[in-house]
Structures are given as C-alpha cells and as structure tokens.
Amino acid sequence: MSLPKVTLREVANEAGVSIATASRALGGYAPVNEEIKKRVFEAARKLHYQHNLVAKNLRTRRTFTIGYLLPDITNPFYAGIARGIQDVAGSRGYSVILCNNDNDPAKTERFGKMLLRHRVEGIIYSTPYNEALLEMVETAAANGIPVVNCYGSTRVPSQDLVWSDASLGCYRGMRYLLELGHREIAILKVKGSGVSERRLEGCRKALEEFGVPFDPSLVIEAGDYSQKSGYLSAKIFLGNRRKPSALLSFNEQLSIGALKAAREVGVRIPQDLSVIAVDDIIAEVLEPPLTAIAIPKYEAGEITAALLLERIEQGDNVSSRQIILEEKLVVRSSTQVPRKKEG
C-alpha cells in the first residue's frame, strides 16, 4: 500500500526551513515570517502533507476525542442523543467514538477500557446501571477524565447529569386528559423501572389537583418496554368489565402494542379510548396520530456534550450539575373528550 508517508521533515526540506519552523507555520504556534510561512504551506500542499494527529496527540497529551457509551444506536432514542453529542463535539473539533454495549456488562467493561486506553478526554454514557458501568465511571474519575450522564443510570454518581423531567411530562399528559373530562384513566407502566415511578408521581399530582382519587387498579404493569408487553397488558385491561376512557402509556413501543390490541377488540381510538404515549419518535405516523409527551433527546445530547467539553477545557473544578429538561405535550388526534357514560 501507500506512498512514502510525508512527514513534517519532508515539508521542511521542501520549503528549505527547519522542522520547527514548519511546525510553527502550519500549526500557527508562533509567529513566522510571512514569506516563509507561504513557502511552507506551498510545500505542504504540493506534497499532500497530512498532519499526523497520532504524533501530535502523543506530544501534546491531548486527543480531542470523546467516547459515547450507549445501549444501541439502532434505537432512535439514543440515535437522537448521539446526533446532538456529535454535532456539538464536531463543531468544537472533537471526534466521538461510539460504543454500543447492549447493556451487557462484559461489553461495557471492554469498551470502557478501550476508551481509556485511547486516551479519550471525556466520556458520556446513556446506559442503565451495572457493576461494569460503575467501575468504568470510577476508574475514569480516578484518571481525571470527566464523565457525564445523559439519560443513564441514576444509581451511578457522576459529575454532571442530563435528564428530562419524567414526572412533569406525565403530569402534563394527565392534566390534559383530566381537562378533557376523563376521570377513569388507565396507566401503562413498566415494572421495576425507576423512571416509571417518577412518571407515576406526575400522574398522581395531576389527579390530586383535580380532586380525582388515585385508583391503583387502573395501573397496569408491563414486563418491559416492548410492543409485545404493551399488547399483552392492553389485552388484559381491555377485557376487564371496568372500561377506562383514556390510557396514558409510559413508552411509545408499549402504545403501539396497545393500539394493536385495541384494534383487535374493536375499541376505537379516540372515540372509545383516548391514548397518550410518552416519547415522540413515530407517534405522528401511527393511526391515529398519537398525542405524545416528547422527550428532548437531541437537545439533551447537545447539552451533555457542552457540559463535558466545558469540564475538559475549563478543568474539573466545577461542582456537579444536574440539568433537567422539560418534556412537552404534543397534541394530535388520539385524544378527545370522553363519551358520556352508558348507564
């Protein structure tokens, strides 16, 4: 392969100056005679010189690279965050290495080590708790490389954290349903999920404000955040004698399953059942287009990256920050006023 790699030495020779001068001219590290500068640039162009960042990084002990540890880039939620991160990192001259860990501790450990060895200058993570993640964060901290949490484990103490207010989001959704006149509102949550608990809090707060007693029997617990779980859970509550007039589900995938179940048993949306889903990835193209509680993934990514770069560049002497973004309600056609009660 490859032609003889051209280094600063060649450029310097071609321009008839020392390596140091060539470096200074090209890198703008120190003032260089204009005429010489021109000669150096000309030589570099002519030889197709490509600045070797590996060498530079070794010498300067900086890499302008950060790592992003996420479950799966194929999940649009994380893709949104990733894009936000990359946009601000890129605009400030940093590259980012993506690591899909599938929430697998073994992969987390492998990638974590890899990032540290690559001497990334900072790490962002969006993954749930496990031992390997905790250890990664700790050794990173011990090595003085900042770590910021963006929708990742709340059980891992990290310097900065970016999330959105799950409680507020659901408070808003619930309020909207209550304002429409709904009083029997089913809630589709996920068992054992901390976020689900916070969402539930928001719901309760709204109910309280409307003087509607919280009814635990209207809370359905799905096994996980999947379409299938949503489908199965919805089948159960749709089969009950009790007919809620609205459903607030804590995840888009769950809602898709619920929609399918509703269609199968002839429950029309929104005429028979109003539906709100958390997250707004494909809600708009579903049938009917879903009223949704939108999570600001892209903005979260941007802000997270900004916090990280600040720590990298200003040094690590800032106290830890928690940024909680808002989740907004996007009203579409899956919600309407409830039908009058029969009987």
Next chain:
Amino acid sequence: MSLPKVTLREVANEAGVSIATASRALGGYAPVNEEIKKRVFEAARKLHYQHNLVAKNLRTRRTFTIGYLLPDITNPFYAGIARGIQDVAGSRGYSVILCNNDNDPAKTERFGKMLLRHRVEGIIYSTPYNEALLEMVETAAANGIPVVNCYGSTRVPSQDLVWSDASLGCYRGMRYLLELGHREIAILKVKGSGVSERRLEGCRKALEEFGVPFDPSLVIEAGDYSQKSGYLSAKIFLGNRRKPSALLSFNEQLSIGALKAAREVGVRIPQDLSVIAVDDIIAEVLEPPLTAIAIPKYEAGEITAALLLERIEQGDNVSSRQIILEEKLVVRSSTQVPRKKEG
C-alpha cells in the same frame, strides 16, 4: 485533574525489570519468564496502569480505527448499517469514528480530512455523490487507505461496494402483486433518483413476464423521499378516474404519506388498494401492517466492515469487489387479491 499518569516505566520499576520486558510481558510480544510476567502484571494492576494507545499507535504506525461517513445517524436506515459496521469492527478490535455529514460537501470535506489526520486505517461511506466525497475517496486512495462504499454514491469509483439489488426487490414485489391478480398497479417513484430507475426496471421485468404491458401513466413521480411528497403524489393519483388496484412505492416514507392520503379520501387498504413499500423500518407497526420489501441494512454494514478489514489486514492487492445483497419480500396485511372490477 488527574493523578500522575502511570507509564510503562513506572510499571517496570515497580516490577524491577526493564521497560522492554514490561512491554513484552504486557503486550505478549515475546516470551517472558513466567515468574517475571506475573510480577509485571501485578505491578500494572497495582498502579492501575492503562496501556497508552496513542504512543503505541505512533510507534507501530497503526491505529485500529476506521471512519464511517454517513448522512445522518438519526435516520434508521443508516443507524442499521452503522450498527453492523460497529459490531464487526468492535469484535476485531477496531474502533469507529462516526461522521454525520448531512450530505453537505463542506462537512464531508472537513470530516474526510479529519479522518485522514487521525490516521484511520480505512473508511466506509454511505453518502450520495458530491465533489467533496469524490476528492476524499481519491486522497484516501492516494494515501493507501482503503475505502468501501456501502449504499453510497455509485458515481464514485471505490475499491469495494456493498449494495442491495433494488431491481430484484421490486421485481419480487411486483410479481407478488401480479400473482395476486392485480393488473393495474401504480408505481410511486422519485424523480431523478438512480435507485428509483433500477427499481422501475425490476417492475417492468415482472410485468413483462406476466405479459402485462407497462403503462407509463401509472408511474407517479414524487419530488423526493418524504412523507409529504408521498402524500401529495398519492392525492393526485387517487383523484384520477383511473383506479389502480395496487400501489408499489419505492420508499417507506412515501408510503406513509400515501396511506394518509388514502385514509382521507376513504380508500380502504387492502380492500380497495393493495400497498407494498420498499424498506421495512416501521412498516410493521403501521395500520395496516405493510407488506414490505426489506433492505438488509445491518447485514450490509457487517459485510462492508468485513471487506474493509480484509483490505486493511491482507493488504490492498485484491481486485475490487461488488457485493449485491438480496432484498426480500415480507408479506403482511396491506395486500390482497383485487376486488372484481365494477362494470
């Protein structure tokens, strides 16, 4: 920040051996006395030594890093490819730097240069043609770093190319409709798209095999691959006197728009109109679940990465390869036999 960074020197001192021996022990570059080896590992562990890849990379002139140039990771199509790439790269010890260029020549140029300066060992691209892309590919080639095209510009000559057979995919979709008995089949393509032309070829081949004359008036040209274009185009053909019994659309987003238009004018799917879409990202959760022609994005990513790594490791003396994957038909409920013609 940071504790005094521990280097091989410290580890060697701690273990009471030379730097070279420590390096050999840790890196497994050469046989080392078992007992000494143990001492070195123990010292490394004790000091929390992290192998410095920047230094190693400079010395060995390798980086085990590749670059992936794509339009936008937020687009599930590219996210699928990216995941395939990262999985095989990761499993073979390579990291990948993602670059979202939004098809913007300026970004393409910036990222291209950045990758070369980082001394990536190979580049994969999935972006349409522009001058900057062409130049990037050429300078990479000139520097001996292999470049592989995965669903990227067919106008840029590259060493290897991975695509799927657009013509075959649509041939299969068309055949399926014809087998069901459809004879008036509308085709929703995109103006000025090379892929669309190949898809059209597949359609014509199927029609020919069934002895059904190709009718250009059934081909609708959308302005681009967006929902809105699909909606507008569908509105037009649904309003015509001529009522095709089926629609084959060359993109999922187009189909979503078409579905919406159909609902608005009371055309039921599949009773009044059978629909097939190309690509299978959210086709399953649409209403009705769409029969789709699936594009093997993940597999394409895997294969592309494998080809690239092969070139990196075996050297560049293989002749160029073109891998054309199959697109498969996934039958769901948006297609059925046509209704009998009225009158």
Next chain:
DNA sequence: GTGAAAGCGCTAACAC
C-alpha cells in the same frame, strides 16, 4: 524569527 535538541510513551531491533 529561527534552528537544535529533548522528549511524549511506547515497540522492536540488536546485542548479550
């Protein structure tokens, strides 16, 4: 302003 030289942290000859 410019050049000589040291050295970032590692690996790989080369001797022993």
Next chain:
DNA sequence: GTGTTAGCGCTTTCAC
C-alpha cells in the same frame, strides 16, 4: 529471555 537503544512524528523549551 532480558536489557539497551533507537526511533515513530510531532511540539516546545532553549539558545541564538
């Protein structure tokens, strides 16, 4: 098997 030494390609004192 092990140690000594010479770089990888840069940036950055330090002299001039």
